[in-house]
Amino acid sequence: LALLTPRGGAEPGSGPDGFQINKTAASVGVTAADTGDRWRLVLVGPAGEFRLTRAHLLAMDQYEAALPIACVEGWSTSDQRWRGVRLRDLAVRAGYPDGAAD
Incomplete structure (x- = not known):
């Protein structure tokens, strides 16, 4: 079924639970410190703009x-736990009514 998929390349690396990964955070220079005070998720919605740190999340x-x-x-993989x-919950925090996207 996947006629147009790339063939013959290196297999991606194996990550947690055998999940295939092409790059790790470490391989592109992201350190634990980068997910601390400097990293933010910005939510924008009817309730305004919110900047959430990893600690907030x-x-x-x-x-x-x-x-x-x-x-x-x-x-494909069928058994990944997220x-x-x-x-x-993030949409509600940004001011959208619960269930608005249902």
């Missing part, structure tokens, strides 16, 4: 889900 309710991934490069803040 970690203090919010965290959720976990098992989600499959099908990559355009022709590989944990973090729901996009829905």
